[in-house]
Amino acid sequence: xxxxxxxxxxVAVVALLAAGGLFLLFRPGRKAAPPVKPPEAPTLPEEKLxxxxxxxxxxxxxxxxxxxKPAEPVVLPPEIEKPPPSAGRMVRLRSRLAxxxxxFGRGLLELLSRDRLDDDVWDEIEESLIxxxxxxxxxxxxxxxxxxxxxxxxxxxxxxxxxxxREQLLAQVNPDLDRTLHIQKHGExxxxxxxxxxxxxxxxxxxxxxxxxxxxxGKKVVLGAADTFRAAAADQLQTWGDRxxxxxVRGPEGGDPASVAFDAVAKGMSEKADVVIVxxxxxxxxxxxxxxxxxxxxxxxxxxxTVDEVLLVLDATTGQNGMRQAQVFAEVVNITxxxxxxxxxxxxxxxVISVQRELGVPVKLVGLxxxxxxLAPFDPEVFVDAILGD
Ligand SMILES: Nc1nc2c(ncn2[C@@H]2O[C@H](COP(=O)(O)OP(=O)(O)OP(=O)(O)O)[C@@H](O)[C@H]2O)c(=O)[nH]1
Numbered sequence: 001x002x003x004x005x006x007x008x009x010x011v012a013v014v015a016l017l018a019a020g021g022l023f024l025l026f027r028p029g030r031k032a033a034p035p036v037k038p039p040e041a042p043t044l045p046e047e048k049l050x051x052x053x054x055x056x057x058x059x060x061x062x063x064x065x066x067x068x069k070p071a072e073p074v075v076l077p078p079e080i081e082k083p084p085p086s087a088g089r090m091v092r093l094r095s096r097l098a099x100x101x102x103x104f105g106r107g108l109l110e111l112l113s114r115d116r117l118d119d120d121v122w123d124e125i126e127e128s129l130i131x132x133x134x135x136x137x138x139x140x141x142x143x144x145x146x147x148x149x150x151x152x153x154x155x156x157x158x159x160x161x162x163x164x165x166r167e168q169l170l171a172q173v174n175p176d177l178d179r180t181l182h183i184q185k186h187g188e189x190x191x192x193x194x195x196x197x198x199x200x201x202x203x204x205x206x207x208x209x210x211x212x213x214x215x216x217x218g219k220k221v222v223l224g225a226a227d228t229f230r231a232a233a234a235d236q237l238q239t240w241g242d243r244x245x246x247x248x249v250r251g252p253e254g255g256d257p258a259s260v261a262f263d264a265v266a267k268g269m270s271e272k273a274d275v276v277i278v279x280x281x282x283x284x285x286x287x288x289x290x291x292x293x294x295x296x297x298x299x300x301x302x303x304x305x306t307v308d309e310v311l312l313v314l315d316a317t318t319g320q321n322g323m324r325q326a327q328v329f330a331e332v333v334n335i336t337x338x339x340x341x342x343x344x345x346x347x348x349x350x351x352v353i354s355v356q357r358e359l360g361v362p363v364k365l366v367g368l369x370x371x372x373x374x375l376a377p378f379d380p381e382v383f384v385d386a387i388l389g390d
Contacts, residue, residue: 080245083216089376090383093368096344097386104132104347105165105387112161117150132347133319134172135354142168166384172353175380177362182308182336183214183275190222190268190276192305194261196294196333197313198282198325202341202367204233206313207279208240209375210339210365214275215244216373222271224264224278225250226257226297237279243372247271257281257293258300265304276305282329291332298333311364313339314355317346323358330359339375341367349387352378 090097111125122143129139149164150156156164183191193210197203204227211221223241225234225248234250241248249264251257261278268276280297283290298307312335314322329335338355343366352363363378 081212081243083212083244084373085216085218086213086377087217089213089373090366090368090379093344093374093376094382094386096368096374097349097383098389100344100347101349101387102389104128104349105389108165109158109161109388112146112150112165113156113158115155117147122147129350132350133354134350135357138172138350138353138357142172145171162388166388169384169387170380173380173384174356174362177356179337179362179364179378181364181377183219184308185274186306188269188272189305190265190273191308192265192268192301193275193277193309193311194294194298194301194307194333195277195279195311195313195339196282196329196335197339199227199230199233201282201313201315201318201322201325203227203282203313204236204279205370206311206339206341206365206367206375207277208237209367209372210311211240211246211277212244212372213375214277215246219274220271221246222264222268222273222276223248224261224276226260226264226278227281228253228255228257228260229281229283233279233281240372247273258296261297262300262304265301269304287328287332290328294333309337310335311337311339312359312361313341314351316340316343316348316351316367319348319351322351323355326355326359330361335359335361337362337364339363339365339367340378344368344374349383352383 107128108125111121111128114121125146126139126143129142130136134142145168146164153160153164181193183193185191195203195207195210207223211223214221221244223237223246225237227233228251231253234248234253238248238250240246247267249260249267251260251263257280261280264278265276267273278297278301280294283293301307310333312326312329314326316322318325326338338359338361340352340355340363343349343352352366356362366376366378366383368374368376
């Protein structure tokens with residue numbers, strides 16, 4: 001009996017303990033088990049810092065390295081170029097002329113070398129000269145002279161024909177014309193060159209090239225961007241000026257060209273420049289408009305200086321159209337010289353002869369390419385020899 005009682009007591013004790021355990025386990029408000037602690041990151045061996053950095057001395061604050069300032073971009077002044085002098089440029093550029101003009105010369109030499117020069121051949125010679133833009137009157141004069149000389153010669157060697165043609169072409173180009181640019185200073189006062197012509201003829205480019213060539217000849221140049229109708233023209237001129245260290249005076253877009261011209265001359269005087277070159281706007285809107293504009297520019301310059309050279313820029317590739325434009329300018333302003341551009345891009349080199357004859361003004365400069373130094377003082381003999389392709 002006692003054995004049974006003992007078993008009953010043990011079972012009762014076990015049941016009580018189990019009930020207590022269950023209560024403890026499920027009692028209300030029991031907190032969830034704490035999250036599992038992530039494993040600690042492995043510690044790296046301590047980095048050795050330079051002395052003084054990161055050390056915490058008593059009473060001292062942490063010294064951080066000064067922030068590194070990004071380096072300022074270095075703006076170098078534009079490099080000033082040293083252009084070559086203008087002398088001998090036409091000889092250097094002769095191959096360009098020969099390339100564009102020699103077909104015309106070769107054609108003439110071939111025709112004049114024929115055994116029999118009948119009327120048909122003379123007509124062909126005449127046509128060839130007209131096609132090269134020599135102009136009607138100079139063509140007739142040349143053909144007449146050639147006919148007489150050929151008759152005197154009788155049979156002709158190739159050298160004789162060449163000599164004959166050279167003489168005739170040279171006579172028409174007229175080597176005796178004074179082609180010097182009027183760019184001499186007047187005491188302290190700079191010379192003033194006014195550049196006129198229709199936009200698109202290469203006027204601004206020619207102004208820039210001329211400035212370059214004068215700098216190459218040792219002159220101090222100031223440029224006036226009086227073509228205020230075309231903002232790009234002033235920018236273009238600025239670039240030309242910057243390259244050779246010539247000051248460029250410009251005004252607001254659409255501003256008064258005469259005022260820019262005046263300021264340019266004033267700058268030229270204060271800077272003791274040798275030459276001031278003023279690029280004008282050549283809007284052929286109406287003849288009176290053009291006359292007013294260029295007349296005012298000239299008058300205003302003359303309050304301070306004299307206009308020594310008025311250069312008309314003419315595009316050789318525009319033929320008779322270009323000639324008509326030239327005539328309008330000649331009626332409006334007293335042109336003293338012609339800058340004939342793009343002569344490398346046309347076989348119509350005869351325009352040298354016709355434009356001089358029509359306007360009574362010498363070709364002083366020729367453009368023979370797009371490069372910055374492709375503007376040359378005009379040399380009649382080099383020109384004729386390039387045509388004849390010697
Ligand atoms: N092949 C050749 N190109 C030339 C010559 N002169 C100027 N040019 C080029 O002709 C292009 C057109 O020039 P234009 O349209 O007349 O421009 P621009 O020189 O600003 O003239 P404007 O309009 O009068 O200010 C440019 O790329 C020039 O470099 C030249 O003698 N030969």
